[in-house]
Amino acid sequence: MRKPRFYNVPKEEYQKRVKTCKELLEKYEMDALVVYDPDNLRYFAGLNKVGMGVERRWRVGFVIPKDKDPVLIVPYVMEKASAHQVWTDDIRGWAGPPHLNYTQDHEKLCADILKETKAKVVGTELGHTMNTFLSFKEFELIKKHAPHVQFVDGEDLIWDQRMIKSKFEQDIIRELQKKLVRALNNSRKVLREGITEKEYEQAINLEFVKEGLLEGAVSSRMLMSGPHRYDVVIMGATDTKLMKGDTLWIDGGPRYKNYWSDIQRNICIGKPTKKIQRHWDAALSGQLEALAVVKPGNRASDIWDAGQRGVNKIGNFEPPSTRCGHGMGINSHEPPIFHSADILRRLGEKNRELRPGMYITVEVGVKDPTGEVTLMWPEDNLLVTENGCEILTEDLPRELWVVE
Numbered sequence: 001m002r003k004p005r006f007y008n009v010p011k012e013e014y015q016k017r018v019k020t021c022k023e024l025l026e027k028y029e030m031d032a033l034v035v036y037d038p039d040n041l042r043y044f045a046g047l048n049k050v051g052m053g054v055e056r057r058w059r060v061g062f063v064i065p066k067d068k069d070p071v072l073i074v075p076y077v078m079e080k081a082s083a084h085q086v087w088t089d090d091i092r093g094w095a096g097p098p099h100l101n102y103t104q105d106h107e108k109l110c111a112d113i114l115k116e117t118k119a120k121v122v123g124t125e126l127g128h129t130m131n132t133f134l135s136f137k138e139f140e141l142i143k144k145h146a147p148h149v150q151f152v153d154g155e156d157l158i159w160d161q162r163m164i165k166s167k168f169e170q171d172i173i174r175e176l177q178k179k180l181v182r183a184l185n186n187s188r189k190v191l192r193e194g195i196t197e198k199e200y201e202q203a204i205n206l207e208f209v210k211e212g213l214l215e216g217a218v219s220s221r222m223l224m225s226g227p228h229r230y231d232v233v234i235m236g237a238t239d240t241k242l243m244k245g246d247t248l249w250i251d252g253g254p255r256y257k258n259y260w261s262d263i264q265r266n267i268c269i270g271k272p273t274k275k276i277q278r279h280w281d282a283a284l285s286g287q288l289e290a291l292a293v294v295k296p297g298n299r300a301s302d303i304w305d306a307g308q309r310g311v312n313k314i315g316n317f318e319p320p321s322t323r324c325g326h327g328m329g330i331n332s333h334e335p336p337i338f339h340s341a342d343i344l345r346r347l348g349e350k351n352r353e354l355r356p357g358m359y360i361t362v363e364v365g366v367k368d369p370t371g372e373v374t375l376m377w378p379e380d381n382l383l384v385t386e387n388g389c390e391i392l393t394e395d396l397p398r399e400l401w402v403v404e
Contacts, residue, residue: 177393
């Protein structure tokens with residue numbers, strides 16, 4: 001196996017991922033897995049697909065046969081860049097000059113690879129949590145060129161593997177979280193009456209840059225401040241000035257070495273009113289109760305149930321969402337998803353059991369239906385451990401951030 005100059009995952013990690021995938025193929029009674037989703041390419045092949053053009057000529061695929069070595073399918077223009085990133089020896093280009101015998105059909109190339117491996121049952125990205133760049137027409141062409149293959153949904157296989165983070169991944173995640181916590185703690189120094197949402201967002205971004213957190217969106221959602229505008233849930237920062245009596249909710253997080261964070265905190269300009277404080281107390285009570293039940297063996301719905309028990313200790317409040325957390329990793333929102341058992345059933349989602357190595361968020365909040373108080377909605381990032389959990393955002397104060 002050759003050594004790429006700019007690999008994104010070490011050789012041992014790549015080999016472990018391929019080996020685990022092959023074991024899961026055996027478990028799920030599949031002969032191969034085919035992925036085109038950029039996140040799955042990052043995970044299984046170790047390839048960062050920088051160009052996200054939607055044209056067909058940018059399609060990249062990765063085939064993991066159960067009994068043979070993986071094959072990477074890349075456009076001709078990406079062959080050298082891919083060879084510098086991945087450990088895969090078998091890289092096959094397409095869409096190159098015809099006189100150099102390049103095929104112009106990645107669909108046929110994929111089908112030919114499956115034929116070589118004698119694959120009959122092939123898992124691919126058919127589930128709703130997959131963001132494959134492969135169009136319906138292209139998938140139909142692959143099927144046409146591979147009449148011998150039965151294509152089945154590989155979503156469960158993929159998440160069985162990706163949900164459990166390796167030591168390599170956990171080390172990156174811990175490093176990310178330390179940088180995130182330092183940056184947000186430092187950003188609080190600029191908070192004052194009269195600062196605008198955009199000015200505070202810029203301060204957060206600057207701290208992220210200082211920490212080297214440059215890969216993705218940062219404080220991507222800042223709730224609009226000011227009474228009767230608090231029901232605008234997902235919106236970027238505005239030029240609105242934060243004045244005495246205003247509350248603000250920040251949500252989002254940066255990506256680092258391909259892994260995401262997602263954090264929420266609340267800010268109050270001036271001493272909080274009794275109503276603001278009561279809403280915050282309810283959210284915090286729910287958050288602490290939910291965090292206490294994060295341990296292996298409990299299920300996604302247990303997190304929701306615990307959070308609502310904590311909220312109800314303070315009073316009767318409306319939740320801002322039917323969800324109180326989710327998994328994370330190469331994508332900012334991955335399984336497991338924390339709803340009630342009833343909602344999970346209605347959505348067709350699995351009520352997944354927590355397992356060591358899962359990287360999750362817990363976010364229990366309350367909503368003021370009158371619109372006078374912003375969503376009070378703390379969020380923490382955790383790793384599930386053998387005996388419970390490791391709260392990675394413990395050093396980011398969880399109380400209401402009051403700016404005197």
